[in-house]
Amino acid sequence: MTTETASAVTLPGGEMLAWSDRTDPAGDGPLAALAARLVPAGARVLLAGPHGPALLDALAHARLTCLLRGYPDAAVVAGRVDRVLVAGPHGLPAGEEYDVVIAGAGLDAVESVEGERLGWDGLLARLVAAVRPGGDLLLRLDNPIGLHRLVAAGSWYAGRDDAEWTVGGVLDSARPANLEQVRERLASAGMRAGSCYAGYPRTDLTTALLAVDELARHTTSGLFDAVLHAACTDGYAGRFVLADPARLAVDALHAGRAADLAPSWLVLARRPAADLTDPDDDPDDEPDDTGDAARPLPRVDRPENPAPGLGGPAPLPVAFVADPAAGGTVVEVLHGPQGWHWHRTGIAVPSSSADAPYAGRALAHLDPAAPDGPVPDGRLLRSLLLDGCLRRDTALLRRLLRGYADWLDGQAEQGRLTGAVALAGVDSLVVDGDRWGVLDRGWRADAPSPVDVVLARALGRFATELLTGGYAHPWTSTLDVPGLTVVLAGVAGRDLDRAVVEAAMQTETAATPTDPPPGPRSYQQLREAWLRQREENTRLTALLRWTENLLTSRERALRRAEAKINLLSGSLSYKVGRLAITPARMAKRGARAAKRRARAAIASKQGGQK
Amino acid sequence: MHHANHFYGHAHVLARYAGLGDGHPPRINGYVQHGWNIGDGLAPGHPYAERTPSLLWSEQTRRRAWSVGRRNVTVIGAPFVYLLAMQPEEKSPPDREGTIWYPFHGWEGQHVKGDHKELIARIRDTEPGPVTVCLYWHEHRMRRVRRLYENAGFRVICHGYRGHWWKDTDPQFLDHQLAELRRHRRVASNRLTSAIFYGVAAGCEPAVYGDPMVLADEDPTFGGTARIRRQWPQLHGEQVHLPTAVAIAHAELGTDHRHPPAALRELLGWAYPQEETT
Numbered sequence: 001m002t003t004e005t006a007s008a009v010t011l012p013g014g015e016m017l018a019w020s021d022r023t024d025p026a027g028d029g030p031l032a033a034l035a036a037r038l039v040p041a042g043a044r045v046l047l048a049g050p051h052g053p054a055l056l057d058a059l060a061h062a063r064l065t066c067l068l069r070g071y072p073d074a075a076v077v078a079g080r081v082d083r084v085l086v087a088g089p090h091g092l093p094a095g096e097e098y099d100v101v102i103a104g105a106g107l108d109a110v111e112s113v114e115g116e117r118l119g120w121d122g123l124l125a126r127l128v129a130a131v132r133p134g135g136d137l138l139l140r141l142d143n144p145i146g147l148h149r150l151v152a153a154g155s156w157y158a159g160r161d162d163a164e165w166t167v168g169g170v171l172d173s174a175r176p177a178n179l180e181q182v183r184e185r186l187a188s189a190g191m192r193a194g195s196c197y198a199g200y201p202r203t204d205l206t207t208a209l210l211a212v213d214e215l216a217r218h219t220t221s222g223l224f225d226a227v228l229h230a231a232c233t234d235g236y237a238g239r240f241v242l243a244d245p246a247r248l249a250v251d252a253l254h255a256g257r258a259a260d261l262a263p264s265w266l267v268l269a270r271r272p273a274a275d276l277t278d279p280d281d282d283p284d285d286e287p288d289d290t291g292d293a294a295r296p297l298p299r300v301d302r303p304e305n306p307a308p309g310l311g312g313p314a315p316l317p318v319a320f321v322a323d324p325a326a327g328g329t330v331v332e333v334l335h336g337p338q339g340w341h342w343h344r345t346g347i348a349v350p351s352s353s354a355d356a357p358y359a360g361r362a363l364a365h366l367d368p369a370a371p372d373g374p375v376p377d378g379r380l381l382r383s384l385l386l387d388g389c390l391r392r393d394t395a396l397l398r399r400l401l402r403g404y405a406d407w408l409d410g411q412a413e414q415g416r417l418t419g420a421v422a423l424a425g426v427d428s429l430v431v432d433g434d435r436w437g438v439l440d441r442g443w444r445a446d447a448p449s450p451v452d453v454v455l456a457r458a459l460g461r462f463a464t465e466l467l468t469g470g471y472a473h474p475w476t477s478t479l480d481v482p483g484l485t486v487v488l489a490g491v492a493g494r495d496l497d498r499a500v501v502e503a504a505m506q507t508e509t510a511a512t513p514t515d516p517p518p519g520p521r522s523y524q525q526l527r528e529a530w531l532r533q534r535e536e537n538t539r540l541t542a543l544l545r546w547t548e549n550l551l552t553s554r555e556r557a558l559r560r561a562e563a564k565i566n567l568l569s570g571s572l573s574y575k576v577g578r579l580a581i582t583p584a585r586m587a588k589r590g591a592r593a594a595k596r597r598a599r600a601a602i603a604s605k606q607g608g609q610k
Numbered sequence: 611m612h613h614a615n616h617f618y619g620h621a622h623v624l625a626r627y628a629g630l631g632d633g634h635p636p637r638i639n640g641y642v643q644h645g646w647n648i649g650d651g652l653a654p655g656h657p658y659a660e661r662t663p664s665l666l667w668s669e670q671t672r673r674r675a676w677s678v679g680r681r682n683v684t685v686i687g688a689p690f691v692y693l694l695a696m697q698p699e700e701k702s703p704p705d706r707e708g709t710i711w712y713p714f715h716g717w718e719g720q721h722v723k724g725d726h727k728e729l730i731a732r733i734r735d736t737e738p739g740p741v742t743v744c745l746y747w748h749e750h751r752m753r754r755v756r757r758l759y760e761n762a763g764f765r766v767i768c769h770g771y772r773g774h775w776w777k778d779t780d781p782q783f784l785d786h787q788l789a790e791l792r793r794h795r796r797v798a799s800n801r802l803t804s805a806i807f808y809g810v811a812a813g814c815e816p817a818v819y820g821d822p823m824v825l826a827d828e829d830p831t832f833g834g835t836a837r838i839r840r841q842w843p844q845l846h847g848e849q850v851h852l853p854t855a856v857a858i859a860h861a862e863l864g865t866d867h868r869h870p871p872a873a874l875r876e877l878l879g880w881a882y883p884q885e886e887t888t
Contacts, residue, residue: 392673478879490869490873491869493870
């Protein structure tokens with residue numbers, strides 16, 4: 001890529017002069033990381049449709065051509081890439097081929113309002129024609145019944161946005177609507193589909209790319225659970241939705257349907273080499289379900305330009321994760337001989353500091369070297385605890401929470417915890433039998449904390465989620481968040497006082513059980529919060545009525561007792577008794593006064609002597 | 611607080627365990643199950659405020675209570691379990707001897723139908739050692755009934771008055787019961803009752819035999835004695851398989867559900883006590 005001189009912006013026709021396809025820069029990191037793995041140095045790359053700055057940075061080692069329909073977008077990338085074509089798909093010069101073609105925003109964003117419409121298959125055919133034999137196509141496809149649709153407050157078919165000059169939906173049989181169909185279309189277009197990634201949490205924001213085959217294989221993976229939950233909670237924060245997208249995503253994972261419900265997919269396909277004997281093109285080398293393009297291009301035809309840092313063809317990563325709450329860099333999860341392990345890419349994730357879990361609290365810092373090393377296996381503690389609460393399996397809860405507290409004890413030095421462990425909550429701890437591990441999000445505690453404080457904080461956050469999320473649980477509705485935290489600590493075998501819990505949770509946002517949860521404003525959860533309030537009102541009204549009745553009965557008993565006392569105090573025996581006692585009481589009072597006077601006299605005498 | 615929470619000094623035991631001392635226990639925000647039962651854990655006929663927490667002994671009772679429409683039901687375990695935690699058995703306890711026998715009683719408003727003499731003969735035939743008969747307070751006050759057992763050569767005791775409307779509750783009721791149970795090798799009754807489970811938890815071998823003495827106006831809602839025999843046949847008989855009995859008593863008393871003091875304070879609404887208890 002040339003950066004010294006502004007790249008040529010050409011307008012071969014069909015451009016949209018005032019149109020811009022703006023993308024969320026936070027959503028581009030995972031795609032950029034994947035592209036960086038696919039594109040060797042010096043490769044010719046066509047970026048068809050809008051792509052964010054992270055992708056351009058990640059592909060700085062390649063020769064980039066951008067095909068954009070909006071002129072303002074071209075103005076932004078001009079100077080950062082080799083060539084910019086502002087046009088519809090017809091503007092792509094015939095006969096021009098690329099090593100890699102990336103349509104990371106899908107095919108719709110390639111079509112212009114100007115000129116003849118090609119339709120989905122026509123657009124695919126146009127892009128496929130631009131892939132050299134043996135080259136790769138990375139194609140994004142939106143899921144018409146993805147999670148984003150299931151939780152959307154608005155209907156997809158109303159289509160009021162500027163980009164919806166036509167509403168392409170699932171009713172249009174010309175466009176593929178699931179992964180199987182897209183594979184068939186690719187095959188028809190002469191491509192061999194390979195690796196496929198599920199993109200979460202929205203179509204317009206992809207902060208997590210998870211390998212589809214791995215999602216189906218590891219339905220209880222703590223890593224996937226945590227990544228999906230965090231992506232969907234952060235990705236829908238402040239938005240009005242029908243139901244909690246994080247719950248739905250994690251449920252889909254457990255049902256083996258996380259790929260089917262992904263808002264979008266990225267499919268990697270390779271154009272078979274017509275005359276090259278590329279060993280990687282032999283279908284027998286590849287697993288059945290991943291196809292040919294499961295490994296990056298080996299570039300045997302350009303040995304002078306090996307893919308940087310890859311050390312030869314290796315399986316593509318299991319996942320690419322950008323954590324906007326944590327910031328830092330896009331993190332990959334790679335296959336290794338010992339299982340999955342973390343790998344940091346150099347692709348920065350813009351951090352939304354307001355959403356960062358420890359922002360402004362001077363409690364923690366991000367470790368630039370984290371995460372690193374193996375990804376711990378196991379199920380996510382949060383899901384296990386929620387399951388235990390829902391099924392009222394208190395034996396399971398005891399085992400888990402005691403195991404957790406004991407594990408914290410084992411990690412502590414002189415009763416204090418530091419580093420990632422001190423900040424890890426139930427949303428980042430995985431359990432596999434007796435083995436515990438932290439899914440490192442990079443945060444490190446600034447100061448060591450006592451085990452009790454760490455335990456109280458983690459359980460307090462879980463208690464908040466349990467109550468505000470409206471989850472059924474084994475305890476009474478009369479418990480507030482600190483109260484439930486104390487009870488959970490009790491289940492963990494720790495007799496934590498309320499004061500310890502309240503002190504540990506000072507830095508947390510206070511919530512009451514009848515509040516809806518923070519994050520997405522979900523209709524279901526708002527309704528649940530309203531139901532909780534209504535139940536609480538019912539309870540209090542019934543209690544008030546009962547208390548009033550009891551008060552009436554106790555007042556009656558008191559009146560009876562007073563009447564009895566009055567009756568007795570008016571009786572002859574009482575009066576006689578009183579007459580007999582009165583002189584004795586007066587004598588006692590006199591004796592006390594005399595004693596007091598004598599003491600005072602002695603004291604003043606002693607004072608005078610001194 | 612519901613006055614039934616004071617029965618048998620339950621509130622007192624819980625307050626002591628919760629670290630609130632020996633004084634008058636503060637109000638409990640809920641209803642503590644006051645005896646083993648086969649229903650929803652609450653005593654039939656008592657008025658209860660809707661959705662006020664039911665604090666139950668066992669998970670099975672919680673499920674049953676939920677299924678009959680109770681909500682806000684949670685398991686805390688029996689107060690007796692809290693007493694056991696405060697008074698663990700000595701390392702080398704004195705030798706146990708004989709049987710403590712609990713003839714089934716009704717409460718004050720109920721009248722037991724059955725033949726005490728027949729029962730006495732059965733006890734004599736069955737029990738190998740000395741027998742202590744523990745009568746419910748109102749039977750203990752009935753000279754005729756008490757004499758029947760005394761004349762049979764049994765030691766006759768009463769653990770105390772369970773109390774009514776906060777009056778005359780013996781706060782040491784369960785303490786007395788635990789002390790007596792620990793003196794005996796066996797615990798027996800003509801019905802499966804709380805006392806049998808307490809006895810098993812206190813280390814006695816249980817037995818349930820003899821005429822179950824059906825109450826004149828027994829509430830059949832939850833199936834009565836017939837259902838008890840159907841559901842827990844393994845606990846009936848002159849000899850009972852001890853490990854089975856121990857496991858069932860463990861579950862029915864909710865031993866594993868015992869909370870530590872701070873958690874108990876939260877569950878009973880005692881995090882901010884309303885009154886001084888010392």
